[in-house]
Amino acid sequence: MSKKIAFKLRQWHKWLSLAIGGQVLLWLASGVYMVVVDLDFIHGDHLVTNMTEIIEADDEPAVTFAEIVSEYPDATSITLANWVGRPVYRVTSDEGLKLVDAGSGVVLSPIQESDAIAVARFHYTRDNEVRSATLLEDKADAPSEIQSRPLPLWRIDFDDPGSTAFYVSPSDGSLVTRRHTYWRLFDFAWMLHIMDYEERADVNNPLLRIAAGLGLLLSLVGMCLLFFSFRRRGQIAS
Amino acid sequence: MILIRKAHKWIALLLGIQLALWMLSGLGMALLPHDKVAGAHRQSAPEDPLPLARLAPDPVVMPTLPQGTDVRQITLQPLYGMLVYRIETEDGVILSDAVTGAPIGIGEDLAIAIAKSDYSGPGTVKKAEYLSESTLETRNHSDPTWRIDFSDAEATAIYVSAATGEILERRNNYWRAFDVFWMLHIMDYQNRTDFNHPLIVIAALIVLWLGVSGIALWWDSFRARDFNLTRRWLHRNHSIPLSLVDSEGTALKKVETRPLRSLFSTMENLGYPLPSTCGGGGTCGLCRVKVSSDWPIVPADRRQIPETELEAGYRLACQHTIEAPVTVTLPHGLLDAAELDGRVVSATFLTPDMYELRLVLPSPLDFRAGSYLQVEVPPFESHLDKLPLPPTVKSQWEASGTDRTFGTDQNVYRTYSLANAPGEFGNEIILNIRLALAKPDKAGVPVGLGSAYLTSLNRGDKVRLRGPFGDFRVDEEAEELVFIAGGAGIAPIRSMIIDQLRRKKTSRPISFWYGVRTPDHVVYKEDFKSLGDLHQNFSWHVAISDLSEHLDWTGHRGMIHETLRDQFLARHPDLGSCSFYICGPPAMLKATLALLESFEVSKDRIAFDDFGS
Structure with a gap:
């Protein structure tokens, strides 16, 4: 009896492996990449600096909160922060974000190419040259690596080995995110891992569910087979 | 491929559970709806x-x-x-x-x-x-x-x-379930955050090879016909006749079988479950049956079955599907063979390349003269220097260019005919083992596994056996018996002759034709001599094929079938009353069968052991 089961199991293992074995290998290969390469490195922590600048609290800014409130009556939140070495207000309203110089009250946004490059340089840890600066306005032209981040964005490309790209928001002048080759590979591995080839975000997609079910079945059948594969000698006839 | 299969098996044993956990937790995370997990x-x-x-x-x-x-x-x-x-x-x-x-x-x-x-x-x-x-x-x-x-x-x-x-x-509880899956998935059982730690890196790197080896094994596990879907579809309602016969040629069953199913499962459904411990993996070699030499030989067949048996049409039932009408021959006793534990009593070299292995069993073995036993060769590794071989054998081994190291990483089974007659030595049995060394033109090939393994055993060592099996037997109705043996093919012939003369006390005329290379290769001389002295109806004849160095030999010269032709067939008044029993190497067997055919001896009066040993 047991060998009949073993025979059936082996057939199942064989055909299941044909159905899902390729994906299992992709899961393993993409998984290996994701665990082997350090996540902080993937995030590009080594590429950025000056991420927690302080504001000079002793000197009250020339333009006060009260003045900003009366200047922008629709504002729903106002933040005083350091921007490339000078104090600024980030003013949020239902019209979006504005960057206001805290010294003069001048509206700095939307920031221009030279300012965007300055922001990128301010945060970039290396000396490599900026290769190009592009204002991304249209979703259709934007690379998928910005994911769901709202446009417009300045894309600043550096001439470095990791093809680093910094994304700077024109409306509040902040460094939104950074990308490099290893992040892009990670993102590709992630896509292979969750089998969402379009958005690379949906972990509940039906394809993944079916594939994971088959993969589980394959590995469970395989485990049962171990019992037979390691048995030295059984009964002659069942 | 066998190495890849082994790697696959051992990695699975080591980390198969982790792969299953990755699959389980991955499936769990895929099933839990993300918006609920996020609350x-x-x-x-x-x-x-x-x-x-x-x-x-x-x-x-x-x-x-x-x-x-x-x-x-x-x-x-x-x-x-x-x-x-x-x-x-x-x-x-x-x-x-x-x-x-x-x-x-x-x-x-x-x-x-x-x-x-x-x-x-x-x-x-x-x-x-x-x-x-x-x-x-x-x-x-x-x-x-x-x-x-x-x-x-x-x-x-x-x-x-x-x-x-x-x-x-x-x-919420969706998140909590997700988080347990996440923990299992990234193997960070403490903080559930880090997936760059050494444990998961090592596990992932090892299990990757489980996947790689698994894919590589496709080439070993699938046959082209597995993918011939149109053919499968067209043949889905066809049926193919299969006849099952026992060793005596008696039809056991004639059935229509479904096509493209494995012979192993077909046999099982017919009520003849073949032995197997690996469950169709082609690695235990127990489901060997005789089908037809026309069937293709797959790598698993080659690993488990010696060349001579492959030529005779033996295949592993689990590795083949039924595609055309076929007759399956079940070796006598296959379905009710017993497992026996023998212990080594002695190993005596009878000739430079053949020795007699004497085993003691727990009780006398009941068998039919001419039967064989299956010997289990467990995984082992050995070297020429470790073997208790006589110096002459050792130097012959070295001269032949046979590999000095040998072994197997899995169980294999080899068959040996019983050389003793039933009841001849009480609980003891004897097997004749010819040490399979490389031919002069094939230096560097491995030694025959079964013979080398048995050589490495010492007195008292255990040998696992199955049997007795066998289709080779004496027709008790025949008027005159003619036995023809070549080299190590002596074993079943000796068993039959002694059984006929001593136990069954037959008065039928018996002649024995024995072909060997040199006078040194003649074994059991004393036995046959005393049988000839005691029994008027028994005569025996030896022919020496290699004469160059043995000019003092006064008996027959040449191939044994030539001696048989000149001294017996050409002179016999009534060949129709004779039954012939032949066992020997493939070339000798072939020549003898052709000779008998030329003398118009009917096929049903000829029995031979095609194992060639």
Whole structure:
């Protein structure tokens, strides 16, 4: 009896492996990449600096909160922060974000190419040259690596080995995110891992569910087979 | 391929459970709906924020900044109907009232109110708890928190920062289940956050090879016909006749079988389950049956079955599907063979390349003269220097260019004919083992596994046997018996002759024709001599094929079938009354069969052992 089961199991293992074995290998290969390469490195922590600048609290800014409130009556939140070495207000309203110089009250946004490059340089840890600066306005032209981040964005490309790209928001002048080759590979591995080839975000997609079910079945059948594969000698006839 | 199969097996034993856990946890995470895991289904849609100007007196006071710490940023924002400054410092976040300038703490009531305004589910607040340290559920935050529990089915807990009043997390049982899967998936059983730790890196790198080897094994496991779907479809209703015969040629069953199923499972369905311990993996070699030499030989056949048997049409039933009408011959005793544990009594070299292995069994073996036993060769490794071989044999081994090391990493089975007659030595049996060395033109080939293994045994060692099996037997009705043996083919012939003369005390004329290379290769001389002296009806004749160095030989010369032709066949008045029994190497067997055919001896009067040993 047991060998009949073993025979059936082996057939199942064989055909299941044909159905899902390729994906299992992709899961393993993409998984290996994701665990082997350090996540902080993937995030590009080594590429950025000056991420927690302080504001000079002793000197009250020339333009006060009260003045900003009366200047922008629709504002729903106002933040005083350091921007490339000078104090600024980030003013949020239902019209979006504005960057206001805290010294003069001048509206700095939307920031221009030279300012965007300055922001990128301010945060970039290396000396490599900026290769190009592009204002991304249209979703259709934007690379998928910005994911769901709202446009417009300045894309600043550096001439470095990791093809680093910094994304700077024109409306509040902040460094939104950074990308490099290893992040892009990670993102590709992630896509292979969750089998969402379009958005690379949906972990509940039906394809993944079916594939994971088959993969589980394959590995469970395989485990049962171990019992037979390691048995030295059984009964002659069942 | 066998190495890959082994690697696959051992990695699976080591880390198969982890792969199954990855699959299980991956499936679990794929099945749990993400919006529920995130608690989004119980989150009320955020209201449009009110402009600050509506909340603010004119003018707002400037924030009171903490002393002794650097400030990163200050945000003027609404918080549950109040206007507050959120001051982010190097040491954390503090809130201060933008109207009065007083610091604001998040108390229980405010925390509950904030949590309730965020919650859209049917539950009510069950409990509020202040947590000064982060827990597994708030592990990404360092703030002290308020945990607000709601009485709903999924046990929602909303975490409100005790410093900023922000909603930090929305946890529920979907998330908790997800988090267990996540933990299993990334193998960080403590903090459930890090997936770059050595344990998972090592596990992933090893299991990757489980996948790679698994894919590589496709080439070993699939046949082209597996993918011929149109053919499968066209043949789905066809049936193929299969006849099952036993060793005597008696039809056991004639059935119509479904096509393209494995012979192994077909036999099982017919009620003849073949032995197997690997369950169709082609690695145990027990399901060997005789079908037809026309059947293709797959790699697993080659690993498990010696060449001579492959030529005779033996195949592993689990590796073949039935594609055309076939006759399956079951070796005698296959289905009810017993397992025997023998112990080595002695091993005596009878000739330079053949020795007699004497084994003792727990009880006398009941068998038919001419039968054979299957010997289990367990995984082993050995070297020529470890073998207790006579010097002449050793030098012959070295001269032949046979590999000095030998062994197997899996069980293999080899068959040997019983050389003794039933009951001849009580509990003891004898097997004739010819040491299979390389031919002069094939230096470097491995030694025959079965013979080398048996050579390595010592007195008292255990040998696992199965049997007896066998189709080779004496016709008790025949008037005259003619035995023809070549080299190591002597074993079943000796058994039959002694059985006929001593036990059955037959008075039928018996002649024995024995072909060997040199006089040194003649074995059991004394036995045959005394039989000839005692029994008037027995005569024996030896022919020497290699004469160059043995000029003092006065007996027959040449091939044994030539001697048989000249001395017996050509002179016999009534060949129709004779039955012939032949065992020997393939070339000798072939020549003898052709000779008998030329003398028009009917096939049903010829029996031979085609194992060639």
